[in-house]
Structures are given as C-alpha cells and as structure tokens.
Amino acid sequence: MEAGQRRGRVLIGKVGLDGHDRGAKFIARSLRDDGFEVIYTGIRHTPEEIASVAVQEDVDAIGISLLSGAHNELIPAMIHALCQADAGDIPVIVGGAIPQEDISYLKDKGVCEVLTTGTPTQTILDVFRMVANEYRQKKHTYE
Amino acid sequence: MNEIDGILKGIREGNPRTIGRAISAIEEGNHRAAAILQGINEGCVLAATILGITGPPGAGKSTLINQLISHYRIHGKRVGIVAIDPSSPVSGGAILGDRIRMMRHATDPGVIIRSMSTRGRVGGLCAAAGSAAKIMACSGCNPVIIETVGVGHLEIDIVGLADIVVFVLAPGFGDDVQAMKAGLIEMADVLVVNKADHAGADALIVDLKYATQGRDCQVCSTSATESRGIEDLANIIGNIAQRKRQTGQFIQKREKMLESEILHRAVELMRTKLKDRLMAQEEQIIGDPQDIVRKLLEEVCVTQLESKKR
Numbered sequence: 001m002e003a004g005q006r007r008g009r010v011l012i013g014k015v016g017l018d019g020h021d022r023g024a025k026f027i028a029r030s031l032r033d034d035g036f037e038v039i040y041t042g043i044r045h046t047p048e049e050i051a052s053v054a055v056q057e058d059v060d061a062i063g064i065s066l067l068s069g070a071h072n073e074l075i076p077a078m079i080h081a082l083c084q085a086d087a088g089d090i091p092v093i094v095g096g097a098i099p100q101e102d103i104s105y106l107k108d109k110g111v112c113e114v115l116t117t118g119t120p121t122q123t124i125l126d127v128f129r130m131v132a133n134e135y136r137q138k139k140h141t142y143e
Numbered sequence: 144m145n146e147i148d149g150i151l152k153g154i155r156e157g158n159p160r161t162i163g164r165a166i167s168a169i170e171e172g173n174h175r176a177a178a179i180l181q182g183i184n185e186g187c188v189l190a191a192t193i194l195g196i197t198g199p200p201g202a203g204k205s206t207l208i209n210q211l212i213s214h215y216r217i218h219g220k221r222v223g224i225v226a227i228d229p230s231s232p233v234s235g236g237a238i239l240g241d242r243i244r245m246m247r248h249a250t251d252p253g254v255i256i257r258s259m260s261t262r263g264r265v266g267g268l269c270a271a272a273g274s275a276a277k278i279m280a281c282s283g284c285n286p287v288i289i290e291t292v293g294v295g296h297l298e299i300d301i302v303g304l305a306d307i308v309v310f311v312l313a314p315g316f317g318d319d320v321q322a323m324k325a326g327l328i329e330m331a332d333v334l335v336v337n338k339a340d341h342a343g344a345d346a347l348i349v350d351l352k353y354a355t356q357g358r359d360c361q362v363c364s365t366s367a368t369e370s371r372g373i374e375d376l377a378n379i380i381g382n383i384a385q386r387k388r389q390t391g392q393f394i395q396k397r398e399k400m401l402e403s404e405i406l407h408r409a410v411e412l413m414r415t416k417l418k419d420r421l422m423a424q425e426e427q428i429i430g431d432p433q434d435i436v437r438k439l440l441e442e443v444c445v446t447q448l449e450s451k452k453r
Contacts, residue, residue: 058164
C-alpha cells in the first residue's frame with residue numbers, strides 16, 4: 001500500500017484483569033487484513049501502560065477490548081493518563097461486553113465509539129477506518 | 144521558538160509524545176522530516192552505540208531484548224528500541240507484536256520503544272529505522288537497540304546500520320551444515336544461543352564455535368525467559384563497543400552508513416519507478432527477460448532525464 005493511502009497505526013489491547021483475548025486478537029488480525037499497522041499489546045495491562053504505549057507509538061486510534069465489567073473505572077483512567085501525556089486527542093474505541101446503560105457514561109468520559117458484542121466485523125473496520133482517518137487528517141492540518 | 148526548534152527541544156528533553164510524533168513524521172516522510180533530521184545533534188548520535196539484534200523468527204529476540212533493557216536500566220542507562228515486524232504482502236497491514244515481551248518497561252520514562260512495519264521492504268529493516276534510532280540517540284538513549292524482523296540467511300541490512308550485530312539463534316533450527324552456510328552468520332559480532340535450557344543447545348554452541356573459527360566473533364548462550372547469561376552477553380557487547388571505538392572501526396563504519404542509507408533509498412525509489420513502468424505496459428510481456436530488463440532500464444532512465452530537462 002502506498003504512503004498516501006495508508007490506513008494508519010492502531011493499538012489493540014486489553015486493560016485490567018481480563019484474560020479473554022480471542023476477541024482482541026481477532027480484531028487485530030482483521031485490521032491487519034484491512035491494511036492497518038496494529039500494535040498488539042496483549043493482556044492484563046494497567047490503563048497507564050496502555051496510555052504510555054499509545055504515546056510512544058504515536059497511534060491514530062486505540063482499541064480496547066473489555067469483557068470484565070471494569071470498563072467504567074479502567075477506561076476513564078486510561079483517558080486521564082493519555083491527557084496527562086498530552087495525548088488526550090487520540091481517539092479511543094471500546095469493544096466487548098459493555099451494557100447499553102454504560103455507553104453514554106463512557107462517551108461522556110471521552111470514548112469516541114463503543115462496539116458491543118455481536119457487532120459485524122465490517123462495521124468495526126469501518127469505524128476504525130473513519131476514526132483513524134479523521135485523526136490523521138487532523139494531525140496533517142496542524143503539520 | 145519556531146516549530147522545529149520546539150520539536151528538537153522536546154526530543155532532547157526525552158518527551159515521549161514529541162519523540163513519537165517526530166518518528167512518525169520521518170516514517171511518513173512529511174515536510175518536517177528533513178528539518179528534524181538536520182537538527183539532530185550529531186554528537187549524541189556518535190556517542191550512542193547502535194546495537195542490532197537479529198535472528199530467525201521465534202529465536203527469542205524480543206524476550207532477550209526485554210532482559211537487556213532491564214540490565215541497562217539497572218546500570219542507569221536510558222534505552223531506545225526500534226522493533227521491526229513484517230508488513231503483509233497481501234494487505235500492506237502488519238501486526239507489530241514485539242512489544243508484548245517488553246511491556247514490563249511500558250511506563251519506565253528511561254525506556255522508549257517504537258514498533259515499525261517493514262512497509263514492503265526486504266532486507267530485515269524498515270526505511271526509517273536508522274532515522275528513528277538517531278532520534279532516540281538524540282533523546283539520550285545509549286544504547287539504541289534495533290530488532291530486525293525474523294530473518295533468514297540474507298536479510299543483512301542490519302549489518303549496514305548497527306555498530307554491533309548480535310545474531311540470536313535457538314536449538315532445533317538445523318544441523319552443523321546450517322551453521323557453516325554463508326550469510327548473516329558470517330557478519331555478526333556475537334552469536335547468541337538462546338533457549339540454552341532446551342535440548343541441543345550445547346551441540347549448537349560447539350557447531351557455532353567451530354563455524355566461526357579464525358574469525359572475530361564471540362559465541363555465548365542465554366536463556367532469556369530464565370534471565371540467564373544476560374550479564375555475560377552485555378559484557379561481551381560492552382567490550383566489543385569499547386574495542387571498536389578504540390581501533391577506529393566504529394567511526395569508519397558510521398561513515399559508511401550514510402553511503403548504504405543513500406543506496407537503499409535510491410534502490411527503493413528505483414524499484415517503484417520500474418514497477419510502475421512495467422505495469423503500464425499494455426501488451427502482454429513476452430520474450431527474453433534479460434532483453435526486457437535492458438529495455439525497461441533504458442526507458443526509465445530516459446524518462447527520468449527528459450523530465451529533468453523540462
């Protein structure tokens with residue numbers, strides 16, 4: 001793929017004590033097949049670790065998979081860590097077992113999209129394409 | 144202060160956000176890239192040792208680097224890592240997964256890690272690896288470690304980029320004839336038998352020692368998951384670095400690096416030009432490949448010259 005049409009770099013990982021990584025790995029592979037460069041961090045990381053990786057890797061989007069139910073604590077903590085590192089503008093996409101009633105809370109806290117279980121793969125790819133592309137355009141304008 | 148000065152200051156201060164963005168600028172080749180690279184303090188780049196870690200897929204390169212980072216951190220050094228993984232020949236995408244083995248150091252401000260995709264390049268590196276290493280050196284990292292993709296015999300680009308090349312092997316990859324074969328194994332400064340706790344490691348060490356007889360190459364063994372042999376490896380690396388600097392080998396090689404960087408860049412540009420030209424042919428290509436190559440080269444060179452005249 002030529003430089004101009006690159007899909008971008010995205011981080012896929014899991015936070016907290018949640019070892020169910022099949023979904024995250026599936027998404028990582030699907031994104032790779034769609035032309036993304038995927039930084040895969042693996043399981044059981046703190047919000048601060050993920051934020052630090054996202055900054056060093058200068059990713060265009062962060063995708064966090066959560067099936068543990070701890071999203072209302074961990075995701076805002078991660079966004080806080082991103083803001084501390086002057087990276088609060090990196091878009092965050094949350095996927096996994098997220099109850100409908102928590103979605104608006106997460107969005108209030110700065111999450112740009114929530115993809116619950118059962119979302120078709122193509123929809124997920126479309127969201128990543130759109131979000132990452134928008135962020136890249138934005139990066140480009142202040143360059 | 145203008146924008147580039149701000150970026151350079153951020154790099155020198157070790158600001159991870161600035162470093163991350165600067166490496167992206169260079170990887171994307173945007174208009175800031177040249178200005179950033181020109182502003183890099185050459186003194187820092189010369190002071191830093193660039194360590195190339197290479198070897199076949201699954202030999203334990205990332206795990207070994209994870210241990211080396213711990214070692215250097217104990218000794219108070221700031222460490223930079225450029226970890227390269229292959230891009231997909233099908234989609235152009237990539238899974239950059241070297242970092243998983245190094246997550247222990249994720250929040251350590253003295254460690255900066257950047258995962259990079261080869262973006263179609265062969266040879267074991269990505270085009271921006273050398274520049275990324277320079278930015279890390281400028282931010283005070285010493286050493287800067289470059290992890291190549293999993294390599295075979297001839298992905299030897301790392302030899303042109305690193306001051307010291309460490310080739311990591313593990314038992315079970317082949318017999319003593321493999322150890323005798325030409326290629327990367329001849330170019331390495333250190334051969335590491337990792338997974339030394341596995342069966343066959345001792346035999347591999349013997350084979351490698353025999354294969355490297357009469358040549359300036361050290362053989363050692365590690366077990367990265369058990370954190371064994373790391374101290375010895377780091378000492379060997381340290382001694383080689385010191386010796387190369389004393390004998391002038393270090394500076395000689397750095398001077399050659401620019402040459403190889405230019406050559407690689409030129410070949411890469413040429414490759415796309417040739418490919419575009421070939422794809423643009425309307426009728427089916429038939430005939431002797433050698434003839435076609437000659438014609439193709441002529442055509443591309445002529446078009447280049449003409450476009451220059453205009």
